[in-house]
Amino acid sequence: MASQPIISVSGLRAIVGDSLTQELIEQYIAAYALQLEQRSPVGPVLLSRDGRESGEMICQWVANTLMKYGRDILYANILATPTVGVEILEHQAAGAVQVTASHNPPQYNGLKLYGADGRIINAVQGAQLLEDYQLKRSPKPKTTLGSHSILANTNQRHLEKLLALVDVESIQNEQFKVLLDCNHGAGSKLAIPLLEALGCQITVLGAEPNGQFAHPAEPTAENLESVGKQVVTHQCDLGFCQDPDADRLALIDAEGQYVGEEYTVALCVQQLLAEEPGDVVINCATSRMAYDLAAAAGTRCLESAVGEANVVDLMLSSGATFGGEGNGGPIDPRVGLIRDSFVGMVRILALLTREQRSLKELAAEIPTYAIHKTKISLEGTDAEGVFSDLIEKFPEAEADHTDGLKLRWPNGDWLLVRASNTEPIIRAIAETRTLQDSQELCEKALGR
Incomplete structure (x- = not known):
């Protein structure tokens, strides 16, 4: 069948x-x-x-x-x-x-x-x-x-726009050693000439764009374990890992540890706001790290519904200078209104150059939160009923219906519950200070 x-x-x-x-x-x-x-x-x-x-x-x-x-x-x-x-x-x-x-x-x-x-x-x-x-x-x-x-x-204009974002000569002087994992997707076509133009010494995995993925395509910690080992083997300063169509970027530090996708947008925001303060847009499932960084820079962080198009809509209507999603997709209107892994590369290299610290050190300086995700079947119930029950169960939380139901607590913790667009399930995402607390919040919410 x-x-x-x-x-x-x-x-x-x-x-x-x-x-x-x-x-x-x-x-x-x-x-x-x-x-x-x-x-x-x-x-x-x-x-x-x-x-x-x-x-x-x-x-x-x-x-x-x-x-x-x-x-x-x-x-x-x-x-x-x-x-x-x-x-x-x-x-x-x-x-x-x-x-x-x-x-x-x-x-x-x-x-x-x-x-x-x-x-x-x-x-x-x-x-x-x-x-x-x-x-x-x-x-x-x-x-x-x-x-x-x-x-x-076809890559020349995009390359020019990316290089115009940063001080190319200062990055070139650092001679970063970068492991680039394209995983046989489309990313190598631009990522290689981009990193070469920035003076990087590159070790490339999966350069040929033939779709024969060397590891599962989504750039998660589990899927990139072998790539992390290669970062250490080749004594690289960091690893850039793209998904097959190169709109998402995950990061690996010099010790081979998965920094993740949530930090891609956060580090870009940190680099940009110090030089060009302005409002930032994230979706409602993205880590609150961007809120902290925007607050420190004296700007606003706004939230849209989940989905790249929704982020862009709010960026345009609010005049935001930057946006992105927590799946490693920065959106820079100076380049285009699409999630762009290459924007992540140039802005993070510029941040490393300016701060003269390692990726691990810079990530550690951003307040740490833990996200947990889970799901339950919708059979025998409906999403609106679940939302109503949650509002009653957590009266101390502020309810936001931008996309499904998002509950926010005064201490910054949050829980997002949404019905899937493609499956008869409800997805829940919680972010707190610890993974255990995030897991427990999801269990309390969906332990029906």
């Missing part, structure tokens, strides 16, 4: 040769073509992929569908997800399709869709596209097919 594709307002993921079929891709892209016709009636569409073996075939399906509806295709081949956003603006494209399943296992592939503004489509646009897909809506095919051309030098 075929598995079910995961289709939501944020994109599509499915197992190749099982639930990911040519018919699925064509129907989904037809709905996207309809949205493009309504929002951006003229202009080419940029098409790219991460390194997964199935990507080239899926790109062909996408291209043929969009060309049928009269769209010219600018094919960039293998490209990091944040670079796609930069290239949309560079070529004045109507939008883009990135063929990627991000951190999902190798048997998966999927689609991320962009607008003419160079960002992933927002929740409203995603909901409309999902409805159009479900109702099998599409534009009328055109009598003249769109064209297909290949882009060259």
